[in-house]
Amino acid sequence: MSDHDHDHGHGDDGHGHHGGHGHGSPWIQHHYDDAQHQFDSGKLGIWFFLVQEVLFFSGLFVAYILYRYHHPEIYAYAHSYLDVKWGAINTAVLIISSLTAAWAVRCAQLAQRRGLIFCLAVTIACACGFLGIKYVEYSHKIHERILFGKKFDPCIASAGNHLLNKENYCPGVKTSVVWDAKTNKADRGCLDAPTGYDWDPALKGIQGKCVVNELTMSGTGANRKEVSRRPVEACAPSPDHGSGHGGGHGKQTYPCWTLEQNPHVCPKGPGAMVHYGDHTSRGSTVEIEVTCEAVPAPVEPKDALAPVDGKLERGEASFKKPVTPSKHDLKHEFQSGPPPEHTNMFFSIYFAMTGLHGLHVLFGIFVYIWLLVRAIKGHFTPDYFGPVDYAALYWHLVDLIWIFLFPLLYLIH
Amino acid sequence: MASDTSSAHDKHDEHGHGIAHVAAVKVLLGTWIALMFLTIITVAATKIDLGTNWNLALAMVIAVVKATLVVLFFMHLAYDKLFHTVLVVAGLFAAALFVGFALMDSGQYQQTIIWDTDKPPPAPIGPRPVP
Amino acid sequence: MKPYLLAFALVFGLFAPPAMAQPAAAPPPAAAVAPAAPAAAPPAEMTWWEKEAAKPYVYEGTYWLPPAANKDAKGPDDLFIWVLGMSAFFFVAITACVVYFVIKYRHKPGRKPEPSPSHNDVLEITWTVIPTIIAVILFVYGWRSYISLTSIPETRPENQIAVTAQKWNWSFRYYNGVEDNVLHVPVDQPVKLTMTSTDVLHSFFVPVFRVKQDIVPRRFTYVWFWPTRTGVYRLYCTEYCGKDHSLMKTKVVVHSAGNYERYLSEAFGKQMSLSGAALGESVYKKKGCEGCHTLDGSVRLGPSFKGVWGTDVKLGDGSSVKFDEAYVRNSIQAPQGQSRPGFPPSMPVIPLSDKEIEGMAEFIKAQK
């Protein structure tokens, strides 16, 4: 967005107004009456520019509000992919830089040259810090493939546990799914329910007898052949299975496999997922082969003592107190499952907003470096400090936009 | 803003000797501390569960308070010409207009969005007015 | 690029001698230039409803508006005439006023402008209030007739038709599964259309019914009308949708009482009896393959079907495969996988039953 030196009303060889009166500071452009006239015009110009920026960002806020109004479940799910810790640090960093920007204006007005240079330097440092933190967040998302549009193929659910995904290059995990991009369907590796074994997603337990092998392959396309294979045992079923990285805590021998379900990848049934307990992502040389035998589900004897949903016959007593899951458990249950339809839209809006804001921070850094150079050369005097004031106003607006972005994107409940 | 009849000369008396108002250190630091405190508050507020809408409302109230602090003290709007405030309000009003009218349209057509292409949702059958 | 250069030369050529454009305006205005696309030799057994649809169209409406064939068309028509009259009145008033002032107060040597008031609040208020009142009245009437135009009454399931608009052709699915490119509706009964698009924005517009509604992909929009006159009317797409937007036209046939049901049952029977190449041909016409694949060897958007059966086909990823039954099945069910170099990969996924795919294969094989 080429702004040019839009209204930093600096001029380099100004003289008095035509046939004009007294010589103001050398920076007063000739067509202004005096320094006050130039400063006020510049101030009004920057305020109009800020209003224009507000409208520029309003487009994205409308997209955010409309999309959240229609699909609150996507926002409830996707917001915990974002790390509130980094967001809060970024907010603090921007507020500090806002303080030093305002202080720089004060120093320029009182001709405290060293204070001005110090404040400008701190503002630039904070801005670079902000972009650094943004880089950390973005690289984490790229690493876990939490991106926008068609590239949204998360390795982890928003509660952090691993998910079946299409690309299958996730760190620390390898699934049996081999995705065929042409037909946009899983080529192989999905255990479709009709194979006869009985898979009870609620218990996440394995009803049928399954054998999982890790194959190392060589070559691609037609001459792809298997080099070696080794069997993998099942992971010990931990109580809240699949929470946190590394597939459950407690004594766990790696690698081990579990069955995970993701309707976007394997519509009919689960897929096998081998946990390695480390953070390296295996390429296409490693493939997982899973075969399950059909085992008819055991017929459960009618449990006379099981809680009858709702009405109890006279004389019957129910011993098991029905546990109503708390709101937190429901939320956790929802967030450890696969993402709802079109969750990529949340990240389209997230990357659009934070990306555009980051671009404005970057532009702010260039403006402040240019201000620092001029401050060191001693251009700014109590009569001519316009550019510092206008840059500070622009920087406060960038901070303002982040003040609204942070709660809207990170603090969704 | 357009019906601004305040002419070019500005109303605020210039108590500083320079061209524009000089912000006192006390004001700058005070605003900064308030902003940091509010940030901590808004992060802490997510711990208490008031339901999605109320949490959003609370977060927005805090954000608006922070925004007004920055605009009034850091951007000198409190000591500046009235017209700049009129300008800011006009800009926010235009943005609010955009949001409001776009939201107004969302009420009706949303249930006809196809999430499942085989099961089309029912058509909005409206009552037939007596001619 | 050839037509582009020709076009520029033609325009700049025309600039100099404007006379060149004059003779062109002299030809007899009423005569249709060339009979619209000489009706293709009618295939042997053209059904009665196809003959009905093929009748040439004659414009019988008034100077401004086409004939009204929808019970709710009365509202917009009356309002149109009313606003037309009011606009004509205001236009004549202002123009006469201006022309009169110019003639009367035109500058003649020695003439001085007489002193006249430079503002008169009473006059200003009146010509602010009067337009406001007219505006409010127009809005209220407009809103009321709009409500009746868009409130869909209870309609019989037989009169609920699913419309699918895709790049450059229409397909209407009736309640008993019959699919057709022409919209058949009964007279004197409410008809409801549930419309969706498979690719871009389109818009359903029948001038004689005075209804128009955009069709948005991945969403349903609805339109309804109550036909009052039997006959054949035109149906246009009015939202720009790419290359052949202007050819995305079809017809609405309003059947007299009983004929609509007769059409449905006969068309159902005919559709069920189709098999092999005949079924392939009806799918080729109805599902929009005609828009991109021609039968005469010329390339529109996709390759032509003329004499391709059994030849080797080079695919995008270098491999080449025989043009046979399996290739037809793959490219219909997963077109992305079979994209060929030199052709845009924009073939949509059209759900076809196995019988229809075999029919298509037979039909293409028959194209020598």
Add this chain to the structure above:
Amino acid sequence: MSADLDNTVSYLEVKKGLGSWLYTLDHKRIGMMYLCGILFSLMLGGAFALLVRTELFSPGMTIVGQDWYNKFFTLHGAVMVFLVIIPGIPAALGNMVLPIQLGAPDVAFPKLNLASFYLWCSGAFLLLLATGLGGVDTGWTFYTPYSIETQTAVIPAVAGAFLLGFSSIFTGLNFLVTIHKFRPAHMGWFQMPLNLWALYATALMQVLATPVLGITLLLLFVERFMHIGIFDPTLGGDPVLFQHFFWFYSHPAVYIMIVPGMGVISEMITTFARKPIFGYRFIAYSSVALALFSFLVWGHHMFVSGQSRLANMVFSALTFSVGIPSAIKVFNWAATLYKGDIRLDTPMLYVLSFLILFTIGGLTGIFLAVLSIDVHLHDTYFVVAHFHYVMMGSTLVAFVGALHYWWPKLSGRMYPETIGRVCAWGVFIGFNLTFLPQFVMGSRGMPRRYWDYDPEYTLYHRISTVGAFILGVSLFVVVCYLAWSLKRGKKATKNPWGASTLEWEAPTPPTVFNFPEPPPEVEIYNYDDLVEVPNANEDGVTNWERRPAADKPATSSHH
């Protein structure tokens, strides 16, 4: 542009050479450069229009196939809207005249003014690049999802429109600050010429509405590259949201086009009627009212696009409220002619044709504001005729009229009067021949953007094509004789029309800082103390001198 430039020589002769033009900070030179660019784009857009009309001369293929036809009408729309009509009056004439009317030496931010011009040039270059790469076929509205999937050169066109948007924002910003901060002491808000009120209202809309176009085109640009899916239905986006974004800008944009036209018409009508404008405050307030209401009505472009009925109702009601200020202005202009001393020079011919064409344009807008009629008329040739009457018939006619009105002041030369009048009639007749038949076609149900049409419309399309050629030839001749007059036109006097606004107190052509000595206090629209002096210079051009009030006899109507 340091102050050491000699402030007594005309701004055209003060410095010679290409560098003096390309790096100038003088608002008049920037205005002149804008004017050349805009007139060239007008010719280019006009050529595309004539190609479209030639193709529609008869049904079926006349000169080109569908895809070229789609590209011609898209480029006609894009070039005319983004390159000619939006920057037309504000950037070219506004840049030249606004500072002089304020008695100011220059606009508030001269460097920003030059930056806006170069943004305009880069935007124009990108649009030409898009034309070179085979053109765009999405329509100037770039509706998704077609604009996402088409293979034509949408990217350069969208990038070009993005830069042109920012050029328009910075011009608006410059004018706002100049009007606020550079008014002379005696000129309060209600002593300003009406042209400045119009430019103020336009600048407000430019600053508040154009950024939304920026974000829309940015999202479309990113959508085509990275498929973020905000407007792409297959990824969960919503095409109707794009229409909301686009029309939130584009309706204020049509008022950015018409309001400066109204401002210029107010100036010219009072000068050629030799009478103070009727209802100054009402016209000033209605300009600003138009600026505010323009933000409330964008939904009437989407009545049948799947918008909810509640939104349709609200937008239809508000659309009527926008019609009222325009009606007030037309009545005030007509009242200004009452008891005037009307001189029918070429600018006045354009003013009168503006009055008539704008009245038709405004009244046909009422058809489209009524909900149930719009369901029938939407996206048909009725809409095409309506917006051409308002954009071409009003704004472009006002632009050409104002160009003739200020040409003596800015180029120091008079345009040839007789050819000027013939071309004015040519434009009026050609325009009506082109677009009146389209009203009838539209109400009969002919959709817009159709390459092939039903045979019964052939006669109307033929009349329309002939009219288009007459219109095209007239405008081409206007541009030719204006260029011709630069070298061999009669020398212009200081005040050939006897106007009483400040720019006519400056020398012809004005000096670098517009006024060698501080400008006198002038009471606007007061024609009593102006006396006509026929053939005041060697070329026989009349001039109006300002008799100081002292030797004027007591009664106001002196000899």
